[in-house]
Amino acid sequence: MLRIEDLHASVAETPILKGVQLSIGPGEVHAIMGPNGSGKSTLSKVLAGDESYTVESGRVDFEGQNLFEMPPEERARAGLFLGFQYPVEIPGVNNSYFLKAALNAARAARGEPEIDPVSFLKRVRERAQWVGLDDSLLKRPVNAGFSGGEKKRNEIFHLAVLEPRLAILDETDSGLDIDALRAVADGVNRMRDPQRSFLLITHYQRLLSYIEPDYVHVMVRGQIVRSGGKELAAELERSGYAAFEDEEAA
Amino acid sequence: MAADKSDEALEGLAQRGYSAGFYTDIEQEFAPPGLDESTIRFISDKKREPAWMLEWRLEAYRNWLGMTAPQWQKVRFAPIDFQAISYYAAPKRGPASLDEVDPKLLETYAKLGIPLHEQKMLAGVQEQEPAPGTAAGETTKPRVAVDAVFDSVSVTTTFKEELARSGVIFCSISEALRDHPELVRRYIGTVVSRRDNFFAALNSAVFSDGSFVYIPEGVECPMELSTYFRINAGHTGQFERTLIIAERGSSVSYLEGCTAPQRDEHQLHAAVVELIAHEDARIKYSTVQNWYPGDEQGRGGVYNFVTKRGLCAGARSKISWTQVETGSAITWKYPSCVLQGDDSQGEFYSVAVTRGRQQADTGTKMIHIGRNTRSQILSKGVSADDADQTYRGLVKILPSAAGARNYSQCDSMLLSDRCGAHTFPYLDVRHPSAQLEHEATTSRISDEQIFYCKQRGISEEDAVSMIVNGFCKEVFQELPMEFAVEAQKLLEITLENSVG
Ligand SMILES: Nc1ncnc2c1ncn2[C@@H]1O[C@H](COP(=O)(O)OP(=O)(O)OP(=O)(O)O)[C@@H](O)[C@H]1O
Ligand SMILES: [Mg+2]
Numbered sequence: 001m002l003r004i005e006d007l008h009a010s011v012a013e014t015p016i017l018k019g020v021q022l023s024i025g026p027g028e029v030h031a032i033m034g035p036n037g038s039g040k041s042t043l044s045k046v047l048a049g050d051e052s053y054t055v056e057s058g059r060v061d062f063e064g065q066n067l068f069e070m071p072p073e074e075r076a077r078a079g080l081f082l083g084f085q086y087p088v089e090i091p092g093v094n095n096s097y098f099l100k101a102a103l104n105a106a107r108a109a110r111g112e113p114e115i116d117p118v119s120f121l122k123r124v125r126e127r128a129q130w131v132g133l134d135d136s137l138l139k140r141p142v143n144a145g146f147s148g149g150e151k152k153r154n155e156i157f158h159l160a161v162l163e164p165r166l167a168i169l170d171e172t173d174s175g176l177d178i179d180a181l182r183a184v185a186d187g188v189n190r191m192r193d194p195q196r197s198f199l200l201i202t203h204y205q206r207l208l209s210y211i212e213p214d215y216v217h218v219m220v221r222g223q224i225v226r227s228g229g230k231e232l233a234a235e236l237e238r239s240g241y242a243a244f245e246d247e248e249a250a
Numbered sequence: 251m252a253a254d255k256s257d258e259a260l261e262g263l264a265q266r267g268y269s270a271g272f273y274t275d276i277e278q279e280f281a282p283p284g285l286d287e288s289t290i291r292f293i294s295d296k297k298r299e300p301a302w303m304l305e306w307r308l309e310a311y312r313n314w315l316g317m318t319a320p321q322w323q324k325v326r327f328a329p330i331d332f333q334a335i336s337y338y339a340a341p342k343r344g345p346a347s348l349d350e351v352d353p354k355l356l357e358t359y360a361k362l363g364i365p366l367h368e369q370k371m372l373a374g375v376q377e378q379e380p381a382p383g384t385a386a387g388e389t390t391k392p393r394v395a396v397d398a399v400f401d402s403v404s405v406t407t408t409f410k411e412e413l414a415r416s417g418v419i420f421c422s423i424s425e426a427l428r429d430h431p432e433l434v435r436r437y438i439g440t441v442v443s444r445r446d447n448f449f450a451a452l453n454s455a456v457f458s459d460g461s462f463v464y465i466p467e468g469v470e471c472p473m474e475l476s477t478y479f480r481i482n483a484g485h486t487g488q489f490e491r492t493l494i495i496a497e498r499g500s501s502v503s504y505l506e507g508c509t510a511p512q513r514d515e516h517q518l519h520a521a522v523v524e525l526i527a528h529e530d531a532r533i534k535y536s537t538v539q540n541w542y543p544g545d546e547q548g549r550g551g552v553y554n555f556v557t558k559r560g561l562c563a564g565a566r567s568k569i570s571w572t573q574v575e576t577g578s579a580i581t582w583k584y585p586s587c588v589l590q591g592d593d594s595q596g597e598f599y600s601v602a603v604t605r606g607r608q609q610a611d612t613g614t615k616m617i618h619i620g621r622n623t624r625s626q627i628l629s630k631g632v633s634a635d636d637a638d639q640t641y642r643g644l645v646k647i648l649p650s651a652a653g654a655r656n657y658s659q660c661d662s663m664l665l666s667d668r669c670g671a672h673t674f675p676y677l678d679v680r681h682p683s684a685q686l687e688h689e690a691t692t693s694r695i696s697d698e699q700i701f702y703c704k705q706r707g708i709s710e711e712d713a714v715s716m717i718v719n720g721f722c723k724e725v726f727q728e729l730p731m732e733f734a735v736e737a738q739k740l741l742e743i744t745l746e747n748s749v750g
Contacts, residue, residue, distance in 0.1 A: 048705050052697070076707035088702035091693075092720020101716065102706035109707075141720065158706065 001026050001197045002047075002166055007058035009046045015056070016042045018222035024166070027194040031208055032201050033233065034219035035241045040201045041085050043219070044170045048082040049075050063165065076102075077109040079165030083155035083172045085201075090142040095154070096124050098142050099161050106162070127160035130190055132183035148175040156187045167191070168199045173207040185210030205237040220244050268577075269743070270509035271542055274358045274482050278401070281338035283485065287311065290455055293338050297424045300431050310444040310454030317448045323611040324640045324672060325580050327553065330518060337456045339401040339483035355405050358480065359398055394505075394732070395420055397461045397477040401486060404459045409473065418502075419464035420475050423491050426462035433464060437495055441524040441561045441588070450557040453522045457491035460521070465500040465531070474730055476505040481541070481552065484513055490521035496531035498564060503534040503730055508577070512542050514550040516579060521556040529564030529591065534572070536729050537585075538737055541577035546635075548607030551579025558585040559615075562594035562623075570597040571614065572728040574737045576744045579608060584642065586615035589623035589651075596625040599728040601737070603744050604637035604669070613642040613674075618651035618684075627658040630722050633669035634745065644676040647684040654681065660690045663721050665714070665745070693721075715742045 002024040009017040016039045024030050032040055046053045047060065049072030060067040062080060070078065090098065104114045115123075128138060133153050143151050152172050159167050169188070173181055188198065188211050200213065208216070208230060216232040217224045218241070225244050226232065281292050290311055294304040319330070341352055395409035397420065404422030413420050419430060426434050444454040461477040481488050496502055508519070519541060527533050535558075544551025554577075560569035571585040581604075587596025598614035616625035631639045645656045662671035673690050695717050703713035719726075719738055726734045 048701075050701055072701065072704040073707050073709050076705050082705050084702065084705075088696075088698045090699055090702065090717060090720075092723060093716050094720075098703075098706070098708075098716070101708050101712060105707040105709065105712070162706070 001028070001063060002199075003061040005059045007043075007046070007060065008056040009042060009058075010054050010056055011042065011052060016053075016222050017046065020058070020219075020222070020224055022217065022224060024197050024199060026197060027192075028215065029192070029198040029200065029211065029213045030215045030217065031213040031233065032199065032217045032219050032224075033203065033236055038219045039222040040219055041170055042222075044082055044085075044168045044199075044201060047168060048072060048080065073105070074109070077106040081159055081162060081164035081167045083152075083159060083167065083169040085170040085174070087143050087146075087151040087155055089144045089146075091144045093142050095140055095142050096138045099124065099158060102158075102162060123161060128157055130160055131156045131187035132180070133157045149177060149180045152176055153180060153184060156184050160187055160191060163191070163196075165195065166197045166199070168201070170201045171203065172200075173202050173204055181207065182210065205233045208233045218244050268512060268542060270540060271512035272361065274354055276352060276354045276482070277342040278483055279338075279340050279342050280336045280483065280486070283336045284333045285335070285337060285456065289337050293456060293458065296338060296340070297427065299424075299427050302435065303427055303431075306439070306444070307455050310451050311456075313445045314448065314451035314455055317445070317451055319448045323582055323642075324638070325582060325609040325611050327516070327580055330516075330553070332452075334485070335518060336483070336486040337489070338458060339486040340403040341400060341405065355398075355400060358400075358482075359478070394474040394476050397422055397475075399459045399461075399477060399479045399490065401458070401481060401483050401488060404461075413472070416469055416472055417466040418469060418471055419462065421462055423457075423460045423462045423493060426493075430462070430464070433495070434462065434493065437493055437524065437526055439524075441526060441559045442522050442557050446557060449520045449555045450522050453489050453491060453520050453557070456487075457489040457522065460490040460492040460523075461494075461504075462492070463494040463502060463504060465496045465502045467497040468499045469497075470500065471502040474503050474505060474732075476507065479506065479508040479519075481509075481517055481519065484515065484517075487518040487520065490519065490523070492521070492523040494523075494525045494533060494535070496525075496527045496533050496567075498529040498531060500528075501532040501534075503536070505536040505538070505730060505733055507538045507540070509540050509542070512545075512550065514545070516544075516551060516553055518553045518555065519578075521558070523556070523558040523585075525560035525569055527560065527562050527564065527567035527569050527594075530566045531564060532568045532570075533560060534570045535560070535585070536733065537571075537573040537575070538729075538733060538740065539573065539575045539577055539581070540740060543577050543606060543608050544579040546606050548579065551608070552577065554578035554581045554583065556583035558583060559588065560586070560596070561588045562591050562596060562620075564594070565591040565620070566593045567591050568595040568597070570599070570728070572599040572725065573601070573612075574725070574729070574740070575600070575602040575610060575612060576740055578610070581608075581610040581612055584613050584615055586617065587625060588617045588619065589625065589654075590619045591623075592620040593622045594620055595623070597728075598625075598627045598629070599725045600629045601632070601722045601725045601741075602630070602639060603632045603634075603741060604639045605634035605665075605744065606637060607635075608637045609639070610637075611640040611642060613640075613644075615644040616646070616656060618645075618647045618654040618656070620651060622653040623651055624654070625656045627656070627660070628724060629658075629660045630725055631660070631662045631671050632665065632718055632721065632745070633662070633671055634665035636666075636668045638670045638672075640672045640674065642674045642676075644678065645686060646678040647681050647686075649680045651681050652683050654683070655685045656687070658686075658688045660688075661721065662690075662692045663718065664692065664694050665718075711746065715745060718745060
């Protein structure tokens with residue numbers, strides 16, 4: 001599904017990612033944890049194709065294609081989804097209209113016709129329910145004036161409607177109340193599929209008790225310094241990152 | 251004189267998303283360039299006008315000679331040589347009925363998507379199938395009557411007979427001067443006087459054609475009325491004159507559209523539009539202005555200098571202006587409302603889009619005279635490339651206007667670092683009970699917004715068009731439904747490759 005090899009990337013001339021190695025197979029759920037500023041969001045932005053980040057070296061394969069040869073919208077259409085840590089407000093653009101445009105862009109790229117309005121409406125209603133998104137948010141402009149928690153739910157709602165191959169969720173659990181966290185986790189669990197993979201970026205083990213990861217990785221200073229099973233998350237919760245601060249990439 | 255042959259070569263100019271830029275090679279008759287009293291006599295004679303009209307024009311001309319072009323607007327252009335312009339151009343084969351219209355003219359309008367045959371189906375409506383339950387060929391869609399003005403003359407007006415059955419007069423102003431001179435004489439120049447401003451005075455002297463609408467008492471006009479202005483000939487000015495009168499308790503919705511060929515000279519379109527709404531009457535006037543804007547270097551394009559004003563003469567009358575301005579090298583217009591009747595209402599909804607080297611100085615004036623008069627202003631300006639745009643609005647509350655209210659909102663969106671947007675709201679309040687609210691915003695489309703859209707699979711171009719359309723939505727909603735779709739498409743074409 002995704003294979004990251006020795007990835008180095010910088011922002012504003014400052015190196016942030018310093019040799020990231022990571023492979024994600026189909027149907028797998030991976031989690032990345034790590035201290036603030038260690039480069040987790042940078043990794044997600046680089047994978048999604050944000051042009052304010054510069055890829056210095058390394059290679060990323062996504063479903064057999066060189067990711068860095070694809071512009072961001074093509075990556076999205078090929079099934080790469082990023083749930084933003086800070087979702088962006090798009091005033092004036094109706095949320096479900098936006099999703100329809102997104103969905104149809106992906107369909108057009110696959111040579112499929114536009115989705116018919118009835119199926120689209122059905123899908124939107126159903127998926128909004130999956131993630132507990134209030135119907136009124138479908139008609140409002142994308143994220144505009146949404147509360148912090150509503151924005152996060154809306155990201156998962158987009159994920160549920162667009163049905164990507166790989167979903168990177170950057171701190172989707174931050175700022176959610178307990179019920180919202182459960183709703184978001186339920187949404188993700190519903191979307192789990194042998195053909196769909198997840199990369200969860202989180203600070204809290206709580207999310208991982210709802211969405212059980214296959215692998216947990218620890219990122220420190222732009223490198224993945226340790227990888228393990230879900231028990232690694234529990235260990236981090238107990239002892240913090242201090243023990244990893246001195247570790248070099250394995 | 252035959253049409254300038256070099257015009258054909260201009261058809262080959264880079265298209266830059268302007269699909270109406272073609273030229274129709276048709277035999278035309280011109281007034282020789284230049285302006286003096288004989289030019290005015292020539293025009294009046296061509297139109298077989300009554301003698302008082304000629305006198306009226308000549309007086310306007312004498313006024314104009316003593317006036318100077320306004321300098322206060324925030325636009326830059328070289329002085330216009332009024333002696334280099336031809337003030338009259340008309341297709342040689344003047345039609346008596348549609349069957350006699352030069353096929354080339356029919357073709358021109360067909361190419362522009364304007365129906366000159368009284369077809370049941372409206373141009374611009376996608377659906378080709380009749381709605382279920384209606385007989386083939388019939389439709390539940392509203393129909394639109396069209397007055398087609400080609401350079402200086404109206405070539406045809408559709409649905410005239412059908413409209414006449416409900417007492418509605420819809421014809422060219424030239425025709426109205428012949429068939430309803432008393433009505434024209436009573437109203438022309440009463441809202442925009444012959445000395446109102448430099449360009450209004452010029453227009454009063456040399457106006458060529460435009461539309462005349464009269465809605466009798468209590469009549470709701472049975473269909474949308476529209477006028478389609480086309481500048482075709484080179485080196486000519488177009489001087490549109492439109493007059494709309496809505497008698498007590500009547501209502502009408504009117505729309506005008508405008509296009510011109512691409513040329514590397516500037517052309518002048520100086521219009522005067524007057525609206526009169528009597529007691530309880532409603533006039534909705536919509537414009538989709540798509541004059542040729544000039545090329546990227548600012549060569550060519552139409553100077554659109556327009557005086558549009560509506561008089562809410564009667565109590566509870568309402569005039570509503572909606573404009574979508576995407577064309578012209580320079581746009582200079584302030585559709586206004588004089589709210590004389592008590593409880594009368596004025597509205598102004600505007601989308602102005604400028605790019606390349608386009609300049610627009612546009613807005614409105616709301617003059618509150620009657621008691622409890624209300625006005626609403628909603629202006630949306632979108633600028634890209636090197637374009638400059640100014641909103642200028644005046645809200646004036648006179649001492650007689652107790653209980654007057656105004657709400658104004660002016661939003662600007664900037665799509666490049668080189669374009670500009672300026673807002674000048676003027677307030678002149680002379681009654682303490684007036685309630686006024688003004689809001690203004692300026693926004694840009696951020697890189698984060700574009701990236702967010704791309705991350706969902708939406709291309710940059712689609713993202714921009716979605717965001718700009720969203721920005722303008724409230725104004726589009728004010729357009730008659732059939733035209734809202736057109737306006738949205740026009741906006742998309744206009745803004746192609748406009749970010750950066
Ligand atoms: N535009 C920028 N200019 C300069 N530095 C930046 C920029 N964007 C990110 N950085 C820096 O890159 C480093 C990594 O940031 P990143 O957002 O990837 O961290 P993170 O692991 O996601 O942290 P958090 O857990 O707080 O979300 C930080 O030190 C941050 O300040
Ligand atoms: Mg982060």
